[in-house]
Amino acid sequence: xxxxxxxxxxxxxxxxxxxxxxxxxxxxxxxxxxxxxxxxxxxxxxxxxxxxxxxxxxxxxxxxxxxxxxxxxxxxxxxxxxxxxxxxxxxxxxxxxxxxxxxxxxxxxxxxxxxxxxxxxxxxxxxxxxxxxxxxxxxxxxxxxxxxxxxxxxxxxxxxxxxxxxxxxxxxxxxxxxxxxxxxxxxxxxxxxxxxxxxxxxxxxxxxxxxxxxxxxxxxxxxxxxxxxxxxxxxxxxxxxxxxxxxxxxxxxxxxxxxxxxxxxxxxxxxxxxxxxxxxxxxxxxxxxxxxxxxxxxxxxxxxxxxxxxxxxxxxxxxxxxxxxxxxxxxxxxxxxxxxxxxxxxxxxxxxxxxxxxxxxxxxxxxxxxxxxxxxxxxxxxxxxxxxxxxxxxxxxxxxxxxxxxxxxxxxxxxxxxxxxxxxxxxxxxxxxxxx
Amino acid sequence: xxxxxxxxxxxxxxxxxxxxxxxxxxxxxxxxxxxxxxxxxxxxxxxxxxxxxxxxxxxxxxxxxxxxxxxxxxxxxxxxxxxxxxxxxxxxxxxxxxxxxxxxxxxxxxxxxxxxxxxxxxxxxxxxxxxxxxxxxxxxxxxxxxxxxxxxxxxxxxxxxxxxxxxxxxxxxxxxxxxxxxxxxxxxxxxxxxxxxxxxxxxxxxxxxxxxxxxxxxxxxxxxxxxxxxxxxxxxxxxxxxxxxxxxxxxxxxxxxxxxxxxxxxxxxxxxxxxxxxxxxxxxxxxxxxxxxxxxxxxxxxxxxxxxxxxxxxxxxxxxxxxxxxxxxxxxxxxxxxxxxxxxxxxxxxxxxxxxxxxxxxxxxxxxxxxxxxxxxxxxxxxxxxxxxxxxxxxxxxxxxxxxxxxxxxxxxxxxxxxxxxxxxxxxxxxxxxxx
Numbered sequence: 026x027x028x029x030x031x032x033x034x035x036x037x038x039x040x041x042x043x044x045x046x047x048x049x050x051x052x053x054x055x056x057x058x059x060x061x062x063x064x065x066x067x068x069x070x071x072x073x074x075x076x077x078x079x080x081x082x083x084x085x086x087x088x089x090x091x092x093x094x095x096x097x098x099x100x101x102x103x104x105x106x107x108x109x110x111x112x113x114x115x116x117x118x119x120x121x122x123x124x125x126x127x128x129x130x131x132x133x134x135x136x137x138x139x140x141x142x143x144x145x146x147x148x149x150x151x152x153x154x155x156x157x158x159x160x161x162x163x164x165x166x167x168x169x170x171x172x173x174x175x176x177x178x179x180x181x182x183x184x185x186x187x188x189x190x191x192x193x194x195x196x197x198x199x200x201x202x203x204x205x206x207x208x209x210x211x212x213x214x215x216x217x218x219x220x221x222x223x224x225x226x227x228x229x230x231x232x233x234x235x236x237x238x239x240x241x242x243x244x245x246x247x248x249x250x251x252x253x254x255x256x257x258x259x260x261x262x263x264x265x266x267x268x269x270x271x272x273x274x275x276x277x278x279x280x281x282x283x284x285x286x287x288x289x290x291x292x293x294x295x296x297x298x299x300x301x302x303x304x305x306x307x308x309x310x311x312x313x314x315x316x317x318x319x320x321x322x323x324x325x326x327x328x329x330x331x332x333x334x335x336x337x338x339x340x341x342x343x344x345x346x347x348x349x350x351x352x353x354x355x356x357x358x359x360x361x362x363x364x365x366x367x368x369x370x371x372x373x374x375x376x377x378x379x380x381x382x383x384x385x386x387x388x389x390x391x392x393x394x395x396x397x398x399x400x401x402x403x404x405x406x407x408x409x410x411x412x413x414x415x416x417x418x419x420x421x422x423x424x425x426x427x428x429x430x431x432x433x434x435x436x437x438x439x440x441x442x443x444x445x446x447x448x449x450x451x452x453x454x455x456x457x458x459x460x461x
Numbered sequence: 462x463x464x465x466x467x468x469x470x471x472x473x474x475x476x477x478x479x480x481x482x483x484x485x486x487x488x489x490x491x492x493x494x495x496x497x498x499x500x501x502x503x504x505x506x507x508x509x510x511x512x513x514x515x516x517x518x519x520x521x522x523x524x525x526x527x528x529x530x531x532x533x534x535x536x537x538x539x540x541x542x543x544x545x546x547x548x549x550x551x552x553x554x555x556x557x558x559x560x561x562x563x564x565x566x567x568x569x570x571x572x573x574x575x576x577x578x579x580x581x582x583x584x585x586x587x588x589x590x591x592x593x594x595x596x597x598x599x600x601x602x603x604x605x606x607x608x609x610x611x612x613x614x615x616x617x618x619x620x621x622x623x624x625x626x627x628x629x630x631x632x633x634x635x636x637x638x639x640x641x642x643x644x645x646x647x648x649x650x651x652x653x654x655x656x657x658x659x660x661x662x663x664x665x666x667x668x669x670x671x672x673x674x675x676x677x678x679x680x681x682x683x684x685x686x687x688x689x690x691x692x693x694x695x696x697x698x699x700x701x702x703x704x705x706x707x708x709x710x711x712x713x714x715x716x717x718x719x720x721x722x723x724x725x726x727x728x729x730x731x732x733x734x735x736x737x738x739x740x741x742x743x744x745x746x747x748x749x750x751x752x753x754x755x756x757x758x759x760x761x762x763x764x765x766x767x768x769x770x771x772x773x774x775x776x777x778x779x780x781x782x783x784x785x786x787x788x789x790x791x792x793x794x795x796x797x798x799x800x801x802x803x804x805x806x807x808x809x810x811x812x813x814x815x816x817x818x819x820x821x822x823x824x825x826x827x828x829x830x831x832x833x834x835x836x837x838x839x840x841x842x843x844x845x846x847x848x849x850x851x852x853x854x855x856x857x858x859x860x861x862x863x864x865x866x867x868x869x870x871x872x873x874x875x876x877x878x879x880x881x882x883x884x885x886x887x888x889x890x891x892x893x894x895x896x897x
Contacts, residue, residue, distance in 0.1 A: 051763075061616050061682055069801045142803070150798050157798045160612050166764040168612030173615055174800035176596050176604030178485070179499050179784030183576060186897070201476070246801040247808035255813040261750070264822055266892055273849065275821070280897065297811040302897040303819050310749065310770065313895075327487075327781045328602040331771035334746065336764060345763045349613030351541070362586050362593045362791070364610035365682040373682035375722060375733040377691040385711070385740050387702055413709065427705045456702055459717065459739040461622070461747070 034065035034355045037129075039073040039120055040110035041081055043160075047344030048108065048304050049084055050112060055348065063355040073098050073111075073120075099123040106156075106354050108347060112143055115139060123368055124429040125149040125157070130357075132163030132350040133342055140235035140251045156357055158350035161343045163236045164189055164319045166335040168346075173243035174324070180325040182244040184221060184284040189236040191317035191337025192220045192227035193259050193279040197267070197302075198315045201276060206264045219317055229258035230279065230300040238280040244323065245285060255299035262302060274311040277306035289398035310334070357401040383412070383460040386428040386438070389453040396450050400426060403444035407436035407437040424454045429460065469502035470642055470791045473534040473565075475509040476546035477517055480570060480597075483780030484544065485520055491784065499791040500802035509534050509547075520805040535559040542566040542592075542790045544783060550574045554582070559594070561585040567792075570597030570779055576671035578688045592793055594786035597779045599672045600625055600755045604782075609679035618680045618763040622722040625672040627662035627773025628656045628752035629715040631693050633703070633738075634751045637712060640693060642700045655753055665694035666715065666736040673736060675716040680759065681721060683732060691735035694709070698738060700882075711740035712748040746770070789808040812874035819848070820872070822864040824870040825889040828855050832886050836862060839880035843873040859888045864894065 036052075038045055039094055052059075060068055066314055069089045074081055077091045085091060092098065097296065098107055101121060107124040109119050109131065117138050121131050126149065133139070133203075135363055150157040160170045173182075188194050199210040211228065214220035226232045234256045241249045258277050266273040267277050283298035305312040310332050314320040319337035324330045336342055356366070363369060397416070404411065410431045417425040430438075443453045474481055488495075493502055505525045508519055521527060528534065534543055535556060543560040545567065547553050553574050557567050562585065569575070574600055575582075586593040596606045600623065609618075620822045624630050628650055634774045636644040647664065650656035656838075670692045677685045695715050703713050719734035742782055746768050750756040755773035760766045772778055774834040794804070799805060826832040833852070840847065846867045853861040866874075878891045 027564065055615070057849075058615075058617060071677070112705070143791045147798055147805070148755070154796060156796045166765070166767055168608045171607060171612035172604045174797055175789055176607035176785050177783065178788045178800055179490070179491070179494075179786075181494060206649060213720065238693070241808065242805050244798050246799070246803065246805055248805045249808045249810065250725065253810065263892065265861065265893070266821070269823065269861070270821060272892075273821075273865060279892070280895075282897075293809065295589060295811045296808040297816055299813060299816075302893060303897050305897050309897070310746065313746065313749070325781075328778045330604055331769070332606070333767070333769050335767035342764045345615045346612065349612050350615075352614045353611055357796070360586065360592045360779070361610055363583055363682070364614055364679050367682065369580070369682055369684045370676050372677065372681070372685045372732040372734075373729065374685065374689065375731045377735060378737075380733055383704070384619075385709075387699075391893065415705070415708070417705070425701065425705070429709060432840045456699065458702070458706075458713070459716075459737060461718075461739050461741050461745070 031065065033068040033446045034351070035068050035070045035103055035105045036108060036351065037071045037073070037101060037106070038069060038108045039098060039102040039248060040112065041072055041074050041084070041101050042110065043306070043340035044347065045110040046084060046342045048110070051344050051348050053086060055175045055435050056218060059352065061365050062352050064092065064108045064356055067351055067355060070104055071098055071101065095120055096123070098205050098226060099129065101129055104129060106130040106132060106169050107217040108134060108351070110347070114138045118142055118146070121146055122149055125153055125155055128153050128155060129158040130354045132158045132347055132354065134159065134347060136232070136235040136239060140198060141240035144248070156354050158353060159239070159349050161218045163239050164321055165191065165337040165339065166342045166346065167319055167333045168239065169321050169333060170243060171224055172333065173240070177323065178391040180328055182323055182325045183284070184324045185240050185244045185321065186282045186311070186346040187240070187320055187321035188278055188311060188314045189233040190227050191280060191319055192224065192232070194319070194337070195219050195317045195457055196228065197259060197262070197277055197279065200264050201264065201266050201271070204264060204268070207260065214268065228260050233279060233300045233457070237298060240321070241283045241296070244283070245296065249296060249298050250374040255301070259302055270304045272305050275399060276307055278311060278314070378434065379438070380435045381432055383432050384430045384438055385458050385459040386430065386455065386458055387428050388451060389423050390426060390450045390457045391452060392422050397426065399448050399450055400445055403441050403448065406444060407433070407441040409433045409441055463824045466500065470787070471504050471506045471539055471541045472511070472787065473537060473540040473542070474500060474505060474544045474545060474546065475534060476548065477508055477510050478546065479522070479776035480779045480783065481546040482520060483777045484546070484783050487780050487784050489522060493786065496805050497801050498788050501791055502819065503787055503791060505541055507534055519561060521564050524675055531556055532559070535565065536564055540565060542568060542787065544787070545569040545571060546783070549673050554578055554661065557582055561589055561591055564591060566592040566790045567737060568594045568783055568790065570595065570670040570783060572598040572675060572700040574667070580684070592790050593795070594789060597782040597788050599675050600757055601627065601773040601775065602778045602782065603755055603769045605639055605676065605757050606679060609676070610770065613759065616764055618759055618761045620718070620760045621676050621680045621757065622716060622718045623676070623749070624714055624747060624750045624755055625669040625717045626715060627755055628660065629669070630750060630773070631655050631753045632664065632699070632754070633695060633713055633715065634696035636698065636700050636703050637707070640700060640704070643696065643698050659837055666692040666694050669736045670714060673719060673734060676717045677732070680719065681732065685732060685734050690785055691737070693737040695738050706740045710743050712736055714741050714747060716751070716824045728882035814875070816871045817868055818871070819868050820866045820874055820893050822866065822891065822893040822897055824862050824887060824891045825859050826862060826886045827888060828858050828860045833862065835884050835886055839877045839884065842880060843869070843877040845873055845877055846871045
């Protein structure tokens with residue numbers, strides 16, 4: 026254990042696009058975090074690109090070699106882990122299988138490859154006792170792979186349902202809130218960088234289907250051949266249907282769903298799975314997923330529904346997930362009980378009286394003239410300014426005054442309330458709560 | 462590796478209350494799941510109780526010994542892992558530290574112990590290379606411990622905010638929706654088994670504060686002494702404030718929050734943390750957390766907000782989380798890439814035409830008499846019954862008819878639509894979507 030933890034983890038990176046560059050940046054900026062999390066350096070040793078340029082070399086840390094030769098990564102005995110961020114299926118498959126054969130651990134965010142052609146990769150990883158990690162491949166920042174492999178491993182999962190494509194969800198959200206039609210919403214998504222020039226993978230449902238294929242394996246231990254998956258996208262979505270659905274209390278969402286059906290007679294289970302637009306009642310959390318966010322809902326008989334929600338994608342978010350996978354590789358040979366290898370430090374504490382917040386305040390005063398002014402004076406003395414005031418109806422000559430303040434400190438609030446008490450106008454102790 | 466995977470994992474269980482009994486049940490019922498997840502048996506070897514009775518012995522699997530002697534668990538060389546479900550701090554601390562000293566892995570759901578007095582336990586675990594797992598100790602079914610230690614390890618977390626006590630949330634939800642006062646809502650929660658006879662830990666915020674203390678360590682690697690934590694509960698919550706907050710568009714929630722403040726000048730960070738009732742705007746997902754549910758919101762600069770939502774507690778849910786921790790112990794010495802040790806089987810597939818669902822249907826027909834009847838006839842022929850129909854306004858002599866059906870199959874829907882097409886009344890292709 027000591028020997029493994031004292032030497033750096035050497036990384037070979039394939040692909041230097043936006044996610045790859047983001048990872049290079051995080052590895053440089055987050056050295057302190059990495060030290061606390063795993064107690065060893067993570068060192069970028071080689072980067073595989075199609076074309077080596079001086080600009081690319083300049084992005085890399087000192088001592089890191091730029092190469093255009095795949096085997097220079099996969100066969101390098103000094104590299105511990107290969108991070109595949111090239112995308113696509115053919116070359117990436119070749120890279121990963123060769124790296125696994127050389128005993129390298131793998132971190133990838135390549136959902137198309139994992140969904141369409143990865144059976145042999147997982148087998149190779151098992152045979153070579155290698156980690157093959159892919160948290161970045163599903164649902165962006167939502168930690169769904171780790172959740173299904175570990176904390177939920179003790180559950181019989183009955184169904185998994187999600188909004189797995191941020192681009193489609195953005196388009197549907199715009200069609201819903203602004204009454205745009207599909208083409209206009211797509212163009213807007215493209216202008217904002219939320220959709221590719223060729224949006225097929227996203228709006229026709231294939232990206233969500235890739236991710237669903239991975240989730241099905243993780244949740245049920247079952248393989249659903251990607252080519253057989255029923256997939257319907259949102260390209261033909263008519264804004265009228267979105268409007269009509271709304272009248273019934275529903276939102277239209279692009280849903281990826283997999284559900285186990287148990288045949289009571291035979292005891293056999295069958296899987297219903299696919300990607301399709303559907304109406305979701307507005308009271309469901311899934312209906313509240315807006316813009317480029319993703320969400321996953323996992324249902325099991327014992328635990329009930331579990332709902333995870335977060336940003337769908339983005340280069341730096343995905344890079345941070347890839348970094349998390351690298352941290353897992355770096356500490357694979359030791360227990361991870363706290364998430365940190367260092368002793369937990371004592372926190373330096375902000376005392377409650379210095380907490381800054383907006384506040385809700387209720388004071389009960391006599392129904393007499395001047396009381397509003399008196400309270401306002403005490404607040405002003407403490408530099409507390411008001412956002413809203415409501416004077417409620419008189420209850421037995423006692424009037425509730427309710428305020429929403431602008432941001433202030435708990436200390437200022439306590440002092441102001443003490444001053445109000447001293448005026449003698451209060452008929453009950455004042456009440457105040459923070460507003461989040 | 463082969464040797465570890467071929468022999469069972471031997472478990473010593475301390476405590477046979479509702480969670481302990483639930484675990485015994487899951488270990489018996491879930492043998493197939495366990496085999497698929499970790500490829501080895503998990504065998505209950507000894508159970509520590511205060512009083513050994515025949516009824517208790519009868520609950521246990523054959524060969525499992527009931528004991529009242531703590532050292533019989535902690536010192537047994539054949540036991541690999543000790544599951545502590547006794548609760549309390551004194552005896553549990555003694556049990557865990559002695560078991561760790563004997564090199565046993567630990568699984569516990571004891572938040573009070575971990576929050577108040579566990580520094581030496583984590584040190585002992587590190588020194589003895591033992592796993593100390595505690596997913597069951599925070600936020601019930603929400604996989605927050607695993608999320609923070611692994612998939613989010615590559616993030617600088619800025620804040621963590623949650624609804625961590627189901628009892629308080631149930632009481633506040635009832636006060637909000639039914640206008641009950643605190644005492645009535647507490648009595649109702651007690652009658653339903655959501656609150657203890659002595660509700661102090663829950664309604665006065667200490668349970669949430671225990672959990673927050675654990676989350677602070679996991680998110681920031683910082684120790685916030687439990688005794689110094691500012692804690693305010695909901696016992697004095699006046700239903701008037703809940704009603705007034707509602708008028709402003711807010712819900713009152715018992716919030717546990719920890720937030721890092723970075724001093725730009727010195728670069729030093731300070732932690733603001735505490736448990737307090739607060740007003741949460743109704744548009745926030747946290748405001749939507751109802752009844753005995755819990756939720757956690759983790760914010761980081763790179764990944765934005767991540768929101769996790771699930772049931773707060775319950776004996777069997779907690780037992781399933783404890784089982785997940787046991788599975789992690791069972792496979793600690795090997796990569797866990799898919800969550801299963803067995804080859805992923807081919808799924809047996811439900812073909813899309815057999816999917817059962819409610820459906821939304823829109824057909825565009827000529828504005829002539831009899832068309833409603835014609836469409837209804839085609840639907841009835843396929844045994845599709847209607848829940849709602851709206852005839853929208855005429856657009857250039859074309860009338861949209863919108864239906865919400867009761868549950869039917871995709872096949873019946875397709876056939877009905879084909880029949881509608883054949884009537885010749887359609888002015889555009891029909892559109893139909895599932896309703897979730």
